Amino acid sequence: MKKCVIPISGGLDSTVILNHVHKNYDFDEIHALSFDYGQRHKKEINCAVDQVFGKVKSFKTVKIDFISQLFSTSSITNPDIDVAETKDVLGDPQTVNYVPNRNTIFLSICTGYAESLGADTVFHGSALVDSEAGYWDGSKEFLTSINKHNSLNRRDKIKIEAPLIELSKKEIVKLGIDCGVDFTKTWTCYKGQDKACGTCPACSSRLQGFILNKKIDPLEYSINIDWNKFDCEPII
Amino acid sequence: MKKCVIPISGGLDSTVILNHVHKNYDFDEIHALSFDYGQRHKKEINCAVDQVFGKVKSFKTVKIDFISQLFSTSSITNPDIDVAETKDVLGDPQTVNYVPNRNTIFLSICTGYAESLGADTVFHGSALVDSEAGYWDGSKEFLTSINKHNSLNRRDKIKIEAPLIELSKKEIVKLGIDCGVDFTKTWTCYKGQDKACGTCPACSSRLQGFILNKKIDPLEYSINIDWNKFDCEPII
Numbered sequence: 001m002k003k004c005v006i007p008i009s010g011g012l013d014s015t016v017i018l019n020h021v022h023k024n025y026d027f028d029e030i031h032a033l034s035f036d037y038g039q040r041h042k043k044e045i046n047c048a049v050d051q052v053f054g055k056v057k058s059f060k061t062v063k064i065d066f067i068s069q070l071f072s073t074s075s076i077t078n079p080d081i082d083v084a085e086t087k088d089v090l091g092d093p094q095t096v097n098y099v100p101n102r103n104t105i106f107l108s109i110c111t112g113y114a115e116s117l118g119a120d121t122v123f124h125g126s127a128l129v130d131s132e133a134g135y136w137d138g139s140k141e142f143l144t145s146i147n148k149h150n151s152l153n154r155r156d157k158i159k160i161e162a163p164l165i166e167l168s169k170k171e172i173v174k175l176g177i178d179c180g181v182d183f184t185k186t187w188t189c190y191k192g193q194d195k196a197c198g199t200c201p202a203c204s205s206r207l208q209g210f211i212l213n214k215k216i217d218p219l220e221y222s223i224n225i226d227w228n229k230f231d232c233e234p235i236i
Numbered sequence: 237m238k239k240c241v242i243p244i245s246g247g248l249d250s251t252v253i254l255n256h257v258h259k260n261y262d263f264d265e266i267h268a269l270s271f272d273y274g275q276r277h278k279k280e281i282n283c284a285v286d287q288v289f290g291k292v293k294s295f296k297t298v299k300i301d302f303i304s305q306l307f308s309t310s311s312i313t314n315p316d317i318d319v320a321e322t323k324d325v326l327g328d329p330q331t332v333n334y335v336p337n338r339n340t341i342f343l344s345i346c347t348g349y350a351e352s353l354g355a356d357t358v359f360h361g362s363a364l365v366d367s368e369a370g371y372w373d374g375s376k377e378f379l380t381s382i383n384k385h386n387s388l389n390r391r392d393k394i395k396i397e398a399p400l401i402e403l404s405k406k407e408i409v410k411l412g413i414d415c416g417v418d419f420t421k422t423w424t425c426y427k428g429q430d431k432a433c434g435t436c437p438a439c440s441s442r443l444q445g446f447i448l449n450k451k452i453d454p455l456e457y458s459i460n461i462d463w464n465k466f467d468c469e470p471i472i
Contacts, residue, residue, distance in 0.1 A: 022404065045439060062302045063302065064300065064302075066345075071349065071352040074352075093391065094390045094391040099348075099349045100347075100352045100392075104344040104348075104385070105341070108337055111336075111340070112336035115309070116306065141388050152377050152381055153330075155330040
């Protein structure tokens with residue numbers, strides 16, 4: 001029985017991974033986890049719920065909102081700090097949108113869960129842009145390091161796989177289209193308002209991914225996006 | 237301002253570390269964390285509360301009891317599995333008392349907290365016996381690995397220090413006595429009953445530590461211990 005664990009935020013990348021793994025890998029069981037860590041864009045978890053239906057053996061939401069209570073330095077978990085816009089984060093090695101050690105925390109929980117389930121693989125949603133956008137914990141060095149760490153385990157050496165880590169957002173959107181992802185049920189914007197803002201770093205890179213594929217992102221944005229100007233068509 | 241984070245379980249090792257760091261290191265602020273992970277011996281947290289008083293700048297209990305709900309393979313978090321006794325764990329590389337990936341989870345949370353606080357050091361309670369007793373996540377290789385991982389951080393390279401990792405339980409009890417630890421307010425037994433059982437691996441190594449120092453452990457045990465036979469005296 002081949003099992004894996006997929007942390008799914010409800011964002012674009014982890015949703016593409018879930019669909020990609022479900023369609024193209026041969027796991028007998030997929031076990032999904034979402035993290036409620038007090039994030040500003042908590043509504044992403046609703047998208048995760050929509051996405052897992054029919055694809056996973058189990059789905060749990062793990063409440064670790066002590067992160068928002070204890071880790072006060074991040075715009076993502078502290079409502080008093082403004083989310084940094086794209087223009088403010090370029091070249092910043094660790095932006096205010098970084099949640100301290102978040103991915104190590106998430107992956108260490110997923111790893112323990114995988115050990116307990118008898119799963120041998122955990123998927124990690126990092127994409128090429130994450131390392132460039134100020135997140136050390138989205139880099140290839142990070143991935144290598146955490147795999148090396150897990151290999152010290154004396155019995156269950158859980159492998160962390162990150163199938164998107166060398167992919168651009170253009171390639172990720174393309175993969176998502178090929179896997180039949182319903183993009184209306186994904187949430188990317190850091191701000192977590194009614195509509196996606198279209199200007200935060202997460203929105204910017206998502207929009208770029210769609211535009212370079214000449215496809216219209218079916219999500220509603222609070223800014224006007226002239227899709228015709230970019231020759232974009234609806235996803236069929 | 238020099239700050240550190242100390243995860244304190246209320247057990248012998250972390251209590252000795254807290255007292256040792258408070259007495260012999262020069263941090264301006266110690267920030268302590270306890271983890272409520274649904275452990276069988278949850279009463280240890282009461283000891284942590286007693287120990288931190290007057291020594292720390294802050295103390296928080298972090299509730300991560302999803303561990304006991306999700307990680308079903310460990311005797312420490314699953315009441316349906318018996319705690320393995322000392323005789324059953326000798327030579328076992330990963331015993332049923334192992335909680336999957338627990339120390340990586342704890343330390344990754346402490347590291348994120350340290351980043352957020354502007355602390356540069358996290359203390360880790362592992363002792364020599366932990367690696368021998370079936371815990372890869374108490375070994376020196378584990379410590380080296382997690383420090384290497386943390387060094388990838390682009391801004392705050394949090395150091396994990398484990399001052400007891402090469403010390404025997406005899407040496408740890410001696411250090412605790414030298415630091416004036418109140419051992420009546422420490423809890424070691426895995427079983428978490430009214431009195432310590434005296435036979436689980438945690439009790440066994442604790443008792444050995446006191447006996448080799450020729451001191452009486454002031455904790456109450458449910459088995460009879462003939463301290464006179466070992467020439468043990470009360471700690472003054």
